[in-house]
Amino acid sequence: MRARLALWVSGLSYEQREVSLKNKPAHLLELSPKGTVPVLWLLEHTVIDESLDIMRWALGQSDPQGWLTGLDAKGQARIALNDDTFKFHLDRYKYPVRYDLTAELALSVHREQGVIVLHTLDECLRHQPYLSGQSWGFTDAAIAPFVRQFAHVEPEWFASQPWPKLLAWLTMFKTSEAFETIMRR
Numbered sequence: 001m002r003a004r005l006a007l008w009v010s011g012l013s014y015e016q017r018e019v020s021l022k023n024k025p026a027h028l029l030e031l032s033p034k035g036t037v038p039v040l041w042l043l044e045h046t047v048i049d050e051s052l053d054i055m056r057w058a059l060g061q062s063d064p065q066g067w068l069t070g071l072d073a074k075g076q077a078r079i080a081l082n083d084d085t086f087k088f089h090l091d092r093y094k095y096p097v098r099y100d101l102t103a104e105l106a107l108s109v110h111r112e113q114g115v116i117v118l119h120t121l122d123e124c125l126r127h128q129p130y131l132s133g134q135s136w137g138f139t140d141a142a143i144a145p146f147v148r149q150f151a152h153v154e155p156e157w158f159a160s161q162p163w164p165k166l167l168a169w170l171t172m173f174k175t176s177e178a179f180e181t182i183m184r185r
Contacts, residue, residue: 001145003038004182006055009141010062014040052079052142059138067138075132075139078124081117082143089113090146094153114150118163121147125165144173 007014019028024035032039032049040048040057048054059068089110092099096106121143124131131139147170151158159167173179 001148001182002142003040003051003054003058005141005145005178006058006067006138008178008182009065009067010058011064012058012061052083055138055142065135065137067132067141070132070135071138072133075137078121078131078139079142081120082146086114086117086150087146089117090150094149111153115161118147118150118161118166121169122163122166125169130169140169140173144170148174 004016019025019037021035021037028037028039029035031041031047034049036049038049038051038054040054042048048057056068063069092101092110093106093114096103096110101110121131128134130136131143147166151170161167
């Protein structure tokens with residue numbers, strides 16, 4: 001989702017192909033033996049198969065909203081925390097069976113570790129309107145899809161948590177033109 005956000009904001013044209021990860025096409029595996037998505041296959045046969053790299057590449061081509069120039073050290077640290085710590089716990093909270101975990105362990109350990117990160121995001125949003133600062137940017141686009149996934153595991157529980165700024169930020173993202181556009185199939 002974050003790669004699609006950067007491609008959309010860059011204004012670059014691209015062909016999007018949805019794939020079933022349960023039945024990976026041979027061509028996907030030829031392009032990227034990892035077999036994960038997203039994969040960006042450029043006309044000159046270069047392959048970029050990491051979402052942050054796709055974001056950087058797309059915005060390096062065209063960055064009309066200044067997402068790359070607005071990405072500072074704090075934003076990079078927030079993204080690193082998201083991609084390392086938060087995603088680790090999100091995956092185990094969302095898919096406990098995949099990791100041979102009990103639901104109780106997923107809640108008591110992995111949800112709670114995710115909550116620690118979410119509180120830091122809410123605290124940031126108490127001091128500025130977006131994770132990127134005064135306007136939506138790279139850091140927001142890089143993190144919002146993962147917060148959305150976390151929220152969807154237990155939506156009622158998530159909505160009842162004491163992080164009003166984070167809830168408003170996530171709602172703004174989910175109702176944005178960018179989100180609506182990139183989520184069309």
